[in-house]
Amino acid sequence: MNKEELAEAAIRGDEAAFLQRVELDKQQMYGIAYSYMRNEADALEALQETVCRIWTKRRDLREARFFTTWSIRILIRVCMDARKKQTRERPTEGIAQQYGNGMRADEADAAARLDMAAQVQQLPANYRMVITLKYYRDMTITEIAELLEKPDGTIRTWLNKGLKCLRADMTEMKEEIGYGRGNGDGLRAGRSETAE
Secondary structure: OOHHHHHHHHHHOOHHHHHHHHHHHHHHHHHHHHHHHOOHHHHHHHHHHHHHHHHHOHHHOOOHHHHHHHHHHHHHHHHHHHHHHOOOOOOHHHHHHHHOOOOOHHHHHHHHHHHHHHHHHOOOHHHHHHHHHHHHOOOOHHHHHHHHOOOHHHHHHHHHHHHHHHHHHHHHHHHHHHOOOOOOOOOOOOOOOOOO
């Protein structure tokens, strides 16, 4: 059976077809979950919750050809709900201290990547979602618009505004580090209040 036939059978209640159909999207869904949750255990937990929700809501899907898009939409909601519940410490506090302590170039590069991920997590939900799908999951503007059920122009606006926020934050961080204030005392000043 092809993807659409498997989806049709899954909607009717065929558990084996459902598991086969979910297996086809497993890699893509794991990648999206990981980009939101930032660790394997939380990503796998989000995937498990998503598969349960897909199975219980399978009859709500009207057209089998939209199975993947519909599943990803559910996954994103699950991940966003899980992120709201988490109250973890931000990793950037330790990174700021390391910048001032003479890190090697490879350590600085790894720290910058971690900080970028932390900066993305601080964006409002709609900007974060678009940036994650575009740059971490390599989806096109049209695919994102279809997935989120928004016009292309809205997605482009969110992407542009999200990137502007990231540039402003990174410029501010570089200036503070350049002035020798890399102790974390003001690194995120004014930004945490605007997130979500």
